[in-house]
Amino acid sequence: DSGVTQTPKHLITATGQRVTLRCSPRSGDLSVYWYQQSLDQGLQFLIQYYNGEERAKGNILERFSAQQFPDLHSELNLSSLELGDSALYFCASSSIMHSGYGNEQFFGPGTRLTVL
């Protein structure tokens, strides 16, 4: 158990809809990262928050947004969903802000999103 929790585990929805994925980081971790893993793909970095502030952005679509709340949990909002958004979405946390040495991220179990 990494200490990172994600809800829900599974989500099935229709094209055009909007969903919210939730992540609670490990106790004490200030950084939260969101990743997308599509079929046969590696983990694609979407966005990072550190202590409530957006820290880094990767290949995140404009239809996607995220935020980190004062209690450090984070939500990833996906809107105008398309079939291609079907994927596993992982949240990870770490105690470190930067992406360099010592940043060993702890991953949640993921949310599997299916868009029909």
Place this chain on the structure above:
Amino acid sequence: DQQVKQNSPSLSVQEGRISILNCDYTNSMFDYFLWYKKYPAEGPTFLISISSIKDKNEDGRFTVFLNKSAKHLSLHIVPSQPGDSAVYFCAASARTGNQFYFGTGTSLTVIP
């Protein structure tokens, strides 16, 4: 643009033998590398890391080797055990950058 590549989608090894998983990268600015292990229905779990100032890092049965000139790293598991059967991801980052780049993973099967 896949900056971290794992060209072998799968690998099968007999129990007790050595497993060697490979990873190549293209960005010469990468200076920190990690390996993660992932079981089905779970998130990736950190396994071992190496900084670019080293060429080898060892932790029990797991050793990571880094060849900076070839932009190549490998993970050696000796001896391999059935519980090592999982998908292994390598990842890389640059001190001057802002994210980790992951490979597509290699599925390791250790045959009893």
